[in-house]
Amino acid sequence: QKEVEQNSGPLSVPEGAIASLNCTYSDRGSQSFFWYRQYSGKSPELIMFIYSNGDKEDGRFTAQLNKASQYVSLLIRDSQPSDSATYLCAVSGNNNDMRFGAGTRLTVKP
Amino acid sequence: EAQVTQNPRYLITVTGKKLTVTCSQNMNHEYMSWYRQDPGLGLRQIYYSMNVEVTDKGDVPEGYKVSRKEKRNFPLILESPSPNQTSLYFCASSLRPTGAGELFFGEGSRLTVL
Numbered sequence: 001q002k003e004v005e006q007n008s009g010p011l012s013v014p015e016g017a018i019a020s021l022n023c024t025y026s027d028r029g030s031q032s033f034f035w036y037r038q039y040s041g042k043s044p045e046l047i048m049f050i051y052s053n054g055d056k057e058d059g060r061f062t063a064q065l066n067k068a069s070q071y072v073s074l075l076i077r078d079s080q081p082s083d084s085a086t087y088l089c090a091v092s093g094n095n096n097d098m099r100f101g102a103g104t105r106l107t108v109k110p
Numbered sequence: 111e112a113q114v115t116q117n118p119r120y121l122i123t124v125t126g127k128k129l130t131v132t133c134s135q136n137m138n139h140e141y142m143s144w145y146r147q148d149p150g151l152g153l154r155q156i157y158y159s160m161n162v163e164v165t166d167k168g169d170v171p172e173g174y175k176v177s178r179k180e181k182r183n184f185p186l187i188l189e190s191p192s193p194n195q196t197s198l199y200f201c202a203s204s205l206r207p208t209g210a211g212e213l214f215f216g217e218g219s220r221l222t223v224l
Contacts (some may be wrong), residue, residue: 008150034212043200043215044153084178090213097168098143098213110120 004091006101014109018077021104023089026070033065033072034090038091038103044088079108112137116216118202123191124224131186131219133201141204141211142184143168144176146197147218153200160185191223 003026014037014090026069032069049057050056050063050072062075074092089101114135123129133143144157146167155168159178173195175187184203188195199219204211 004152036213043218044213044214045215049212090153098155099169100145100153102150 002087002104004099004101006087006089008102009105010104010107011104012075012107012109013079015081016109017079019079019083019105019106019108021074021076021087021089023072023074023091023101024070025072025089025091025099026091027091028067029093030069030070030091032065032092033070034098035063035074035094036088036090036100037060038086038088039041040085066091076106079106081108081110084108112214113161113199114203114214114216114219115217116199118219119217120173120220122222125192126190129188129191129221131134131188131199131201131221133184133186133216135184135201135203135214136182137203137205137214138181138192139203139205139214140181141206143202143204143213144184144186145200146170146195149198156186156199156214171179181220191221193223196223197221 004082005024034049035047038044048063050065056063064073086102086103086105092098144156145153157176159165201216202213
């Protein structure tokens with residue numbers, strides 16, 4: 001069974017701090033990695049995707065991928081209360097299956 | 111406006127009463143998929159479709175059927191719903207096969223089976 005694991009949280013950080021969200025996956029053949037944000041009662045929306053080892057930055061968000069360790073993370077710098085949501089890690093391989101982690105609930109306190 | 115539209119958004123039904131959840135996208139996407147979301151389990155893929163008349167099972171297909179007769183529509187059919195199918199369902203579409211593209215989600219359909 002291919003697994004995507006995330007800490008369920010809740011993760012609580014003060015406003016302005018860096019929030020670090022982690023995800024591990026079991027399928028070494030995985031090729032594409034995504035982070036989705038889901039506000040309570042809403043549908044998931046894509047924040048970032050990463051395909052290659054290393055870091056990818058987009059504004060306050062940085063995705064980090066380490067395929068050797070089967071680990072992907074999302075850093076949110078200067079966290080804002082509006083970042084409070086559940087963050088879903090998703091991993092995709094060759095055979096068109098997209099697997100999601102259970103999500104990490106983030107709370108940013110003013 | 112580019113969107114994925116699901117209906118109904120909320121439904122309460124009884125065991126065994128057939129129901130269909132419709133999904134339509136206006137982005138001319140090739141790929142469509144259904145997920146269910148349960149507390150602590152995250153999003154699990156039920157079925158997906160890479161094009162018209164092409165469908166395949168995801169992780170949890172038991173008790174569900176789908177069809178893809180038109181590119182824009184991908185209905186989810188529960189022939190004989192059971193209480194363990196009580197869940198939040200999301201339809202999603204993507205321009206390219208999953209591994210290469212962003213998934214656009216519908217607003218979700220919350221189903222309760224009594």
